[in-house]
Amino acid sequence: MKALLLVAHGSRRKQSNDEVVALAEKLKNSCGEQYDIVKSAFLELADVLIPEGIEQCISDGATSIIVLPYFLNSGRHVFEDIPNIINICTAQHPNIDISLAPHLGASELMVDLLVSSAVNAK
Amino acid sequence: MKALLLVAHGSRRKQSNDEVVALAEKLKNSCGEQYDIVKSAFLELADVLIPEGIEQCISDGATSIIVLPYFLNSGRHVFEDIPNIINICTAQHPNIDISLAPHLGASELMVDLLVSSAVNAK
Numbered sequence: 001m002k003a004l005l006l007v008a009h010g011s012r013r014k015q016s017n018d019e020v021v022a023l024a025e026k027l028k029n030s031c032g033e034q035y036d037i038v039k040s041a042f043l044e045l046a047d048v049l050i051p052e053g054i055e056q057c058i059s060d061g062a063t064s065i066i067v068l069p070y071f072l073n074s075g076r077h078v079f080e081d082i083p084n085i086i087n088i089c090t091a092q093h094p095n096i097d098i099s100l101a102p103h104l105g106a107s108e109l110m111v112d113l114l115v116s117s118a119v120n121a122k
Numbered sequence: 123m124k125a126l127l128l129v130a131h132g133s134r135r136k137q138s139n140d141e142v143v144a145l146a147e148k149l150k151n152s153c154g155e156q157y158d159i160v161k162s163a164f165l166e167l168a169d170v171l172i173p174e175g176i177e178q179c180i181s182d183g184a185t186s187i188i189v190l191p192y193f194l195n196s197g198r199h200v201f202e203d204i205p206n207i208i209n210i211c212t213a214q215h216p217n218i219d220i221s222l223a224p225h226l227g228a229s230e231l232m233v234d235l236l237v238s239s240a241v242n243a244k
Contacts, residue, residue, distance in 0.1 A: 004240055008194075016195040019227060023236075030233045035240075066243040068236060070194060072130075072226075073138040101243035104194075105141060109235040111152045114145075114190060116231055118126055118157075121188040121223040 003037035003062035005053050007082060008070040010042030017046040020070060037062050043077055043085075050082070054089045054098065064097040071103040078103045125159035125184035127175050129204060130192040132164030139168040142192060159184050165199055165207075172204070176211045176220065186219040193225040200225045 006027060008020040024040035031038070037060050041053025048056065050067070057065050067086055071078050083100060090098050104110065128149060130142040146162035153160070159182050163175025170178065172189070179187050189208055193200050205222060212220050226232065 006236065011195065011197065013195075013197055016197055019195055023227070023232065026233050027236055031237050031240075034237070066240050068240050068243070070236075072192060072194060073133065073135075073141055075133065075135055075138055099243040101239045101241075104235060104239060105145070107235050107239050109231065109238055110145065111148050113226060113229050113231045113235055114128065114149055114192075115153050115156070117223045117226060117229050118153075118188050118190050119223075121190070121221040 001036040001061045001063055002034070003039065003057035003060070003065040004031070004035040005050075005057060005065055005067050006038070006040045006070055007050055007053070007067055008040065008042055009077065010044050010046035012045055017042065023070070035066075043081060050085045051089055054093075058093060058096055062096065064099070066099050066101055068101045069103045072105040074103060074105065123158040123183045123185055124156070125161065125179035125182070125187040126153070126157040127172075127179060127187055127189050128160070128162045128192055129172055129175070129189055130162065130164055131199065132166045132168035134167055139164065145192070157188075165203060172207045173211055176215075180215060180218055184218065186221070188221050188223055190223045191225045194227040196225060196227065 006024045020040050028038035037057050041048050041050045086098050128146045142162050150160035159179050163170050163172045
């Protein structure tokens with residue numbers, strides 16, 4: 001079974017975290033054919049943290065997990081912190097294929113998204 | 123003349139700021155027909171700051187400016203800080219139409235972007 005784990009930084013502001021959870025729900029509705037499991041997790045400051053999110057996916061039957069960083073910039077979190085956490089989880093679960101997707105800022109679709117947001121300016 | 127001002131938080135890490143400037147360049151190349159001027163600016167920690175970015179657009183001949191927040195979550199920056207700065211700039215330039223686009227996390231295209239990023243997981 002394939003899982004997608006949307007990973008955000010996490011905020012002290014509950015509403016920001018709730019937005020990430022809601023986005024994961026939208027993602028689940030939209031790509032249920034490609035991924036059997038879609039969940040969200042946080043790097044810090046909010047529940048659930050990434051290792052727990054990965055454990056939940058595995059408990060639900062995932063054999064492959066794509067970690068999808070909800071980050072705009074290629075900072076330390078994207079290039080060090082999240083890969084380090086994934087390495088630890090991979091060592092604990094050698095039979096599970098855990099892979100890391102590029103951060104959002106790297107997406108070719110970002111320009112299209114920006115242009116479409118600009119149209120909704122008020 | 124119409125201007126688009128991509129506004130990011132700003133980072134102490136130069137590479138993160140450079141990514142925003144590079145993204146504004148891509149945006150310029152992609153929507154030059156819709157916008158005469160495309161620039162970037164930062165809320166804090168990096169040059170140029172938003173008021174200076176708005177001044178630059180006006181100096182270049184902009185009569186309308188869309189401020190496009192490169193932010194994922196609807197936090198204080200998106201709902202208070204950036205609107206407050208825009209209000210001050212609007213008061214200083216009553217003849218310029220300065221409007222604010224939704225933050226990225228609100229975009230209907232975000233799910234598509236996430237799904238397409240997941241395909242590039244390694």
